[in-house]
Amino acid sequence: MTSSFPLRDIAFFVLAALLAIPLPAQAQSSVSIAEARDRGVGATVTVEGTVTRAYGSYARLQDESGATGASGLTIRQTDGAQSEAFQNDIENGDIQPGTRLRVTGTLSTFYGVLQFNGADLERYEVLSQGEAPAPQEVTPTDLIWNGEDYESELVRVKALRLPEASGTFDNEANYAAVGPSGAAVTLRLQRSSETALGGTEAPGEAFTYTGVVGQFNQSGPDQVLPNIGYQLIPVRPGDLDTGAQSVALRGGYALAYETDGDASAEVRVSAFGLEEAREVTVSVSDSGTASAGDVSGLGGGGQTLTLSGDGTKTLSPTAESDGDVEGIERLELDLSSSDDSDLVEGGRFTLWILDDPTAQSTLYPDLDGAALRRQLREDFATDADGQPGPPTLGYDRARDSLYATVFNDGGTVRGFYTGLEASVPESADDASEAAGDDDLNTEHLWPRSEGPEFEPSLSNLHILAPAWSEANSARCNYPYAEIDDSSTEQWYGADGSEGISQSDAPGESERDEYSEALGASCGGGGPEDGGRFEPREGREGNAARKALYFRLAYPDRVSDFDFFETQLGALQAWNEQDPVTAAEQRRNVLIASSQGDQLNPFQLDSSLAERAFSDITGGGGGDPGEVVSIAEAREQADGTRVAVEGVFTRIEGSNARIQDPSGPTGASGIVVRSDALTEAVANGDVQKGDRLRVTGPLDSYANLKQINFEQGDLTYEVIGENAGLPPVQEVTVAQIAGSGEEYESELVRADGLTIDPDGDDTFQSGGSEGNYTVTGPDGNTVTLRIPGGSFYGGEPIPEGEVTFEGVAGQFSFDDPDSGYQLLAIEEGALTSGDDGGGDETLSVDLSRSFGNPDQPGGYRLVALPGDVDRPLAETIDGTAGDAWQAYWDDGSEEDFFVPWSEEDETFDFRPGRGFWLISEDPWTVSAEIPAVAPGEDGTYAIALHEGWNIISNPLARSVDWGAVESANGDVTLQPLWRFSGSFSMVDESFPSATGGEAFYFLNSEGLDELVLPASDASAAAQAARGEDARGREQTLVLTTYRDGQRTSAARVGTAPGATDALDAHDVYAPPARFAGASLRLPLPSSAASSQGERPRRLAADRRAPGQEGYAFDLVLNAAPGEGAVTVRAGGLADAFDGQPVRLVEAGTGDAHDLRAKRSVEITPGQSGETRLRVLVGQAVGEAAGLPEKVTLGAGYPNPFRDEVTLESPGRGAPTAASRSPAASTSCGCAPAT
Incomplete structure (x- = not known):
């Protein structure tokens, strides 16, 4: 059923109908659940999906998007306007597994679970009834390492046991569900209103779980590290099936040595509840680094076993010595069944094969310094989502593994710093508790206060060790160091199970068994300045390799780099003096088996300690070379x-x-x-x-x-005093929240913001208290940050709309494309807004700087806001032609640049008018200017002429470009172009001229005027319609750089509704006379136009989506002899659905794989032009030919030099959705249609 709208919404619809006014679009186009999840918290979305579980006030919804072929969301309706109807629909069966729903609401999170919660659910609709999707087969390891891929999705996990459960289930309780490999995941029994399992019998035998995955993430403030805490959430008793049959590999991993150790290992295969004998095969997978030839005992095609009931059989593969130095190899074993693929559990078994017990090798011998660290981090310390560090178990399980497995030697665990012995039998129910009973606790070899305070670094076993509690306290947060015995203040050792702490130095023969401390312990008044700690001999090298590992794996978590550099020399010395032992290497392998098979590389290659930090030990890495952008x-x-x-x-x-x-x-x-x-x-x-x-x-x-x-x-x-501040970019909240990386640390301005005070009357500053949620006119939200020391700390929080002007920041330990903020640092960052028009006066205080006055790239496009009527010459000092120069563009095909003239009123600032200007000094204007008065319909119009225009927004705030399109008859307008030494496209909003900025605009629709929505209501309604009209574009952006400076950008891609002919989705390039090296696309031959002084080229070419291949012709125009031009590809992650993409140089035939290498250096030919082609998908194989000739003369550096026309004779029939370039150039205006 469909939920009803609130009465106030019905009244609004009736009133709107009576007044016959246009309504904002109420129906929001749906997106996939994967895309909704990508948009994240605060996004308002409409999704469609199939219910997988429904109980009480909760439902889980799933579709076929996402990395695993599915994506899910939770719907929680314990309260809110829709809650009663939603609960009733679950109770009466209208919402049940298999129900297809359309849901609209705003996303929020609860301890990591992304959901539609309470009042955030705006509406829902039952579309149909059918079958629930098939569950995805996963293992506990899959959920530990990649749980985010399965959150709120339906999964099946086989052969689980609950060793801690007995009798009946309790509500609101956690149970460790252990798989055949020994990996465990939490089975969570929610409260009675969310599950029917409370009070039912907990299974005492193996069972198969079929149900949804939840998450309870306690990783620190705002769960900034999201990929932990995944849980199985059973809803009904049938979610646990003790009658399911399965076969699984047991144990998870084993070690074998080619020489000097046990060459054989045991591999166990167990049956769970088989009703009859079944055959399964153990074989070598190709996913490891070792092959079947590295072991004997498995047979060439694997080993077939017959099992029945709950029986177990054992194989004994043996490592074969091949004489090669390989260090450590990983052999992966798979289990399969030829007649029933649903029978096997899906887990794996890893056989680690070591050359010898202390196996070493040389990693990446040609790399050092930062390049080596990057490679090591990528291969040894990055999780499946590309985040720093390997997947970890969570702190509680990591500590249990530390005592029960990693440091357990036949039931005894010894303290890392002292050797203190604790009894931790393998049968212990709680290994951490058993170790604690003998006064061992968990030491972070890189102190928590210096970095690993939160997950996942908190529980990374590579930096954890058991330690006597007093020695742990003595380490405090001190750096490691070599301490002279005469300076040592306290010695820490052990005699069996008794710890020893003394101030007197032990005898010479005993000292190597003691750790040394300088400075008070954290339990005795520390830390103190100058404090140091030295582990006992035999542990110094191991401690060094673990500390070096942390610095490698988590550079973002290192809170004080001096802390690292202070101890680096000692760490490197210890690494050399105290090499890897067999026990240390064994622990390395055991840890990797629990953490994504990622070893500590410093334990594999002793040379890394020096090589990986050569740039730091050498004082900073030397000359960085030339200045880059x-x-x-x-x-x-x-x-x-x-x-x-x-x-x-x-x-x-x-x-x-x-x-x-x-x-x-x-x-x-x-x-x-x-x-x-x-x-x-x-x-x-x-x-x-x-x-x-x-x-x-x-x-x-x-x-x-x-x-x-x-x-x-x-x-x-x-290098330049008072060069002038750069123009402030007008942005929307959606741009900051969704594309914040493009604005990070840049000056931006956002209008129409409302601040959620969260109960405060005045702004708090610093810490989490200084974060406030602001909402833009589009309904999107972003964080307003009041940092410590901000002017606004203690200032009253504005109640109405405000305008923000300042820099954008970022704070996210998770997704690199999230956590963007607006930083209110100094007075003036927040000002009261207005509606953009009326009788108000605009206070203008602006400054624009210019580039090199000897180069055309030094020009800027300038304007003034409001109802201005002021000669340009009155706003700038000096003599025209000497201190400054200005031009107007009249849009014609020839002689379009009109130089400044004192008698010409064209050079008076008027609403919407702009000019080219260059000056030796910054252009500064301080004035009170009347605001423009919008018409009765809430709009304001600025004059246009044919062709290219220099225009500006006279309103006090920016206007959404979609709203401008709607206000001008729902047309698709060409974008605006900003110039700051090179052109850049502006297609999201029309920034206000309050910053003194004008824009280039091609009047492709032949309009006499451009209508701007001046009121919030008009803009919001029109923006909504404009946004609905826009489809999802996929665009590859090719940006050119020369001498480190950006010079141009060209875009190729696809868009819904686009065709392979010239259409409204394609973008014309602005005049190139003020730009340097430029990359452009010739017109297709179907768009023939007249010869003229302004050659017509495209800056963006978009085609119909869904084709097998594409070919795009481009021309790079750059003066020869001035160095290479770098072409950098951006947006590849979303462009062309993962198809191969090549950039081909016509002159040389060189083809560059842009997905493998995103930057390509092109050396321009003597003609000044270089023909290029982008090939996509099938076109890569077809290698479609380039046009016979494309010529284009550059007007750089003199903007008034005659410009050579672009000519490109048509070629034969194109392939793979290519276009033939135009036979001749066009004028600076739109072609006749």
């Missing part, structure tokens, strides 16, 4: 030294922001973290608007990209 620097890995130049815009604490005109939005920013720069800002030596050159190592903290002095040497210099 900030956009290019942001793409480099952490640890890389870079040199960038940018304008200083804001500072927050020690985090300064600089910005340049690179990047996809025409800007790119980065944090510079430097105490010296902070001090220079404080004393006035560096001021906002100064241009800086910064050299130092890249780093990331909570995914915020920065150049950080804590990583190595950092230098800066002021």
